[in-house]
Amino acid sequence: QKEVEQDPGPLSVPEGAIVSLNCTYSNSAFQYFMWYRQYSRKGPELLMYTYSSGNKEDGRFTAQVDKSSKYISLFIRDSQPSDSATYLCAMRTGNQFYFGTGTSLTVIP
Amino acid sequence: GAGVSQTPSNKVTEKGKYVELRCDPISGHTALYWYRQSLGQGPEFLIYFQGTGAADDSGLPNDRFFAVRPEGSVSTLKIQRTERGDSAVYLCASSLGGGVETQYFGPGTRLLVL
Numbered sequence: 001q002k003e004v005e006q007d008p009g010p011l012s013v014p015e016g017a018i019v020s021l022n023c024t025y026s027n028s029a030f031q032y033f034m035w036y037r038q039y040s041r042k043g044p045e046l047l048m049y050t051y052s053s054g055n056k057e058d059g060r061f062t063a064q065v066d067k068s069s070k071y072i073s074l075f076i077r078d079s080q081p082s083d084s085a086t087y088l089c090a091m092r093t094g095n096q097f098y099f100g101t102g103t104s105l106t107v108i109p
Numbered sequence: 110g111a112g113v114s115q116t117p118s119n120k121v122t123e124k125g126k127y128v129e130l131r132c133d134p135i136s137g138h139t140a141l142y143w144y145r146q147s148l149g150q151g152p153e154f155l156i157y158f159q160g161t162g163a164a165d166d167s168g169l170p171n172d173r174f175f176a177v178r179p180e181g182s183v184s185t186l187k188i189q190r191t192e193r194g195d196s197a198v199y200l201c202a203s204s205l206g207g208g209v210e211t212q213y214f215g216p217g218t219r220l221l222v223l
Contacts, residue, residue: 004151006151008149041216041217042216042217043113043200043202043214043215043216043217044152044200044214045214046211046212046213049211088151088152090151094165095157095164095165096154096157096165096167096168097142097144097152097154097212098154099144099151099152099153100151101149101150101151102149102150102151
């Protein structure tokens with residue numbers, strides 16, 4: 001079993017839709033939870049990170065962590081075509097970062 | 110300011126050859142990470158430097174892989190006796206300090222071993 005599980009999609013939504021992306025994990029030692037966006041042939045770009053269970057909001061993005069269920073989510077409101085990318089969840093314990101496989105998202109104008 | 114840069118952007122080599130991949134982190138960033146990303150997968154941790162020293166190299170798959178950061182800035186990932194399975198995108202990331210979560214990634218080096 002992988003440390004971090006993420007549905008690879010692909011996910012296709014119309015412009016303006018609310019997008020929900022999710023990851024589950026098995027390692028209770030994970031302390032930090034992150035979401036990255038990766039465009040084709042580019043390196044990942046950090047969107048948000050959280051430390052504790054609960055919600056964190058930044059503009060159109062909301063990150064949610066439920067440590068008791070070992071489940072994290074990223075919500076994108078009012079999705080835009082420019083949001084089309086691969087979204088990677090990542091988790092950290094110590095000096096190591098563990099990434100999900102990424103979910104490919106396409107927002108259709 | 111300048112971000113993380115990696116050279117070359119693409120590298121094609123033959124099985125058994127030696128390759129070096131270079132990473133220039135953001136100036137002043139003491140932490141540097143190497144990852145490997147295979148097609149359709151997320152980045153896989155290889156090694157972490159804090160300053161000049163490898164603080165954690167537990168992700169290196171075998172002794173054909175080695176990385177250095179002699180002056181605490183530029184880092185080189187070295188792969189000996191390359192195998193076809195080494196084909197992947199090698200990503201480098203840097204951050205201000207090892208305890209900071211904001212890693213800035215470079216664009217990666219696409220390695221193809223024929």
